[in-house]
Amino acid sequence: MEIKLEHVSKYYDRKILDELSLELKDIHALGIIGESGCGKSTLLRLLAGMEKPEKGKIWINGTLLHGKSIKEYQKEIGYVFQKHNLFPHLSVKENIVLILNKIKKMSRADAEKRAEDMLKKVRMEAEMDKKPDAVSGGQAQRASIARALATDPQLVFLDEPTAALDPILTAEVLRVIQELKDSGKEFIFVTHELKFLKNFADYILFMDKGKIVEKGSVDCLNDPQTELLKKFVEGEKL
Amino acid sequence: MRAKTKWLQNFAAFAIFAAVIVYVLLCTTDNPRYHLILDEKTMLLEALWTTLYISMISLVLCMVSGFLFYLMLKSRVQFIRAAAVIFREIIMGTPMLVMVFLMVYVFGNMLGISNKLVLGIAAMTFYTMPYVANSYESAAAVIDQDQYVVMNLYHFTGVQRYLYIIFPQMVKPMLPALINHLSGIIKGTALLKIVSVPEISYVLTVISSKNWASVEGYLVMWMMYLMITIPLSVLAQYIGRRLENGN
Ligand SMILES: Nc1ncnc2c1ncn2[C@@H]1O[C@H](COP(=O)(O)OP(=O)(O)OP(=O)(O)O)[C@@H](O)[C@H]1O
Ligand SMILES: [Mg+2]
Numbered sequence: 001m002e003i004k005l006e007h008v009s010k011y012y013d014r015k016i017l018d019e020l021s022l023e024l025k026d027i028h029a030l031g032i033i034g035e036s037g038c039g040k041s042t043l044l045r046l047l048a049g050m051e052k053p054e055k056g057k058i059w060i061n062g063t064l065l066h067g068k069s070i071k072e073y074q075k076e077i078g079y080v081f082q083k084h085n086l087f088p089h090l091s092v093k094e095n096i097v098l099i100l101n102k103i104k105k106m107s108r109a110d111a112e113k114r115a116e117d118m119l120k121k122v123r124m125e126a127e128m129d130k131k132p133d134a135v136s137g138g139q140a141q142r143a144s145i146a147r148a149l150a151t152d153p154q155l156v157f158l159d160e161p162t163a164a165l166d167p168i169l170t171a172e173v174l175r176v177i178q179e180l181k182d183s184g185k186e187f188i189f190v191t192h193e194l195k196f197l198k199n200f201a202d203y204i205l206f207m208d209k210g211k212i213v214e215k216g217s218v219d220c221l222n223d224p225q226t227e228l229l230k231k232f233v234e235g236e237k238l
Numbered sequence: 239m240r241a242k243t244k245w246l247q248n249f250a251a252f253a254i255f256a257a258v259i260v261y262v263l264l265c266t267t268d269n270p271r272y273h274l275i276l277d278e279k280t281m282l283l284e285a286l287w288t289t290l291y292i293s294m295i296s297l298v299l300c301m302v303s304g305f306l307f308y309l310m311l312k313s314r315v316q317f318i319r320a321a322a323v324i325f326r327e328i329i330m331g332t333p334m335l336v337m338v339f340l341m342v343y344v345f346g347n348m349l350g351i352s353n354k355l356v357l358g359i360a361a362m363t364f365y366t367m368p369y370v371a372n373s374y375e376s377a378a379a380v381i382d383q384d385q386y387v388v389m390n391l392y393h394f395t396g397v398q399r400y401l402y403i404i405f406p407q408m409v410k411p412m413l414p415a416l417i418n419h420l421s422g423i424i425k426g427t428a429l430l431k432i433v434s435v436p437e438i439s440y441v442l443t444v445i446s447s448k449n450w451a452s453v454e455g456y457l458v459m460w461m462m463y464l465m466i467t468i469p470l471s472v473l474a475q476y477i478g479r480r481l482e483n484g485n
Contacts, residue, residue, distance in 0.1 A: 074391060081384070081387075085385070085387065098402055099392055102398060
């Protein structure tokens with residue numbers, strides 16, 4: 001995929017993202033890292049077109065994320081939220097069926113079949129008729145991964161998809177994601193798992209206080225150019 | 239042991255109020271003549287029915303108009319929002335008695351509508367609508383921002399938002415609120431007697447004045463309203479509790 005940012009700034013009550021500029025080509029998995037609160041999730045939301053920058057422009061694969069083009073763009077993406085964001089009144093399975101059947105206009109039977117398949121992939125078949133409140137955080141997170149992938153998106157956003165998972169489940173979820181990458185899907189993700197990052201990302205952005213401090217291939221984790229990244233990598237290893 | 243004293247205490251509280259009410263019913267007047275009023279069974283039942291169906295129709299109209307009104311309060315157009323807020327403040331500041339009077343003698347005349355029942359229902363509906371809209375507003379607040387983020391991402395249409403996500407989650411907080419509104423409407427219909435709608439309070443006034451038993455008339459009226467409103471309130475609390483504990 002191609003990503004281009006031009007002086008992108010985002011404000012909430014203060015400046016959260018500070019004049020980000022970037023031009024990347026031929027990337028398949030972009031990893032974003034940095035300390036808590038540095039703006040990773042915010043950047044991810046902007047890249048997915050869910051929020052607009054107050055200043056600057058964003059292009060993904062040549063499409064300027066602006067106005068009507070966002071709708072077309074968002075049809076092709078999946079998004080796994082940091083909090084699972086499942087609808088609380090629907091069972092885990094219905095959460096997926098609703099999107100496929102009512103929004104994407106798939107037939108009810110096909111939608112159910114697809115939802116079950118996706119939930120099996122993330123080992124959630126036993127829990128699929130429970131409400132999100134009635135399953136554990138890790139299970140809800142896996143269900144939300146299944147929802148994001150159910151529409152067969154070409155580009156998938158992941159905001160710390162394994163944060164609520166134990167090591168075994170983390171490994172399983174990462175295996176599912178790896179399979180998808182092998183089948184040609186592309187990813188933009190935020191993570192704290194350095195191991196996953198090293199195996200999975202082909203480009204890394206390291207952020208601090210709303211700025212991109214260091215960027216490059218995974219090798220930069222082994223040979224940090226800045227003190228900040230050096231500290232971050234050491235901190236995460238402990 | 240705990241449960242037993244709890245029941246005893248509940249019963250004691252109930253017994254005190256029951257005793258006071260019985261005392262009031264029997265001792266307020268010398269030689270109470272309830273039989274003269276209760277003899278008019280058919281009239282009383284018809285009045286009860288009139289009160290109930292006026293109230294039910296008003297509630298249904300309130301649910302529809304209250305929702306439209308809620309949408310106006312949330313409109314993107316400043317003018318519509320402003321108009322809705324002003325309208326709400328006017329209605330909420332108007333006593334029901336004045337509302338009934340306005341509806342029947344002012345708007346009824348203006349629009350050439352003379353059917354008292356229709357005008358009575360209109361008065362009840364207008365009076366209650368902003369409160370129902372407020373209930374919609376607080377019910378919709380249970381849907382958090384994260385859910386709107388997801389709906390935006392998948393480009394739900396306005397109808398899809400309400401149909402699949404918002405309404406289903408509003409039922410829980412709305413049901414008890416609506417029952418309470420119904421209770422309010424039922425009590426409010428008592429004022430329709432000033433325009434001679436044959437509901438409970440009007441019919442009892444007629445019967446009791448015919449029999450020179452107006453104190454008894456009001457006491458029977460009181461009992462009839464309590465017989466409707468207390469079960470409704472219990473129902474609202476029961477439903478509220480059931481919904482709290484899931485499903
Ligand atoms: N909707 C919002 N309104 C106001 N401030 C916000 C909002 N969302 C995020 N922020 C603030 O913006 C900053 C960056 O938030 P963001 O969620 O992007 O951080 P993050 O890098 O993803 O952190 P974490 O690793 O903890 O998830 C934080 O200081 C946060 O408090
Ligand atoms: Mg975050």
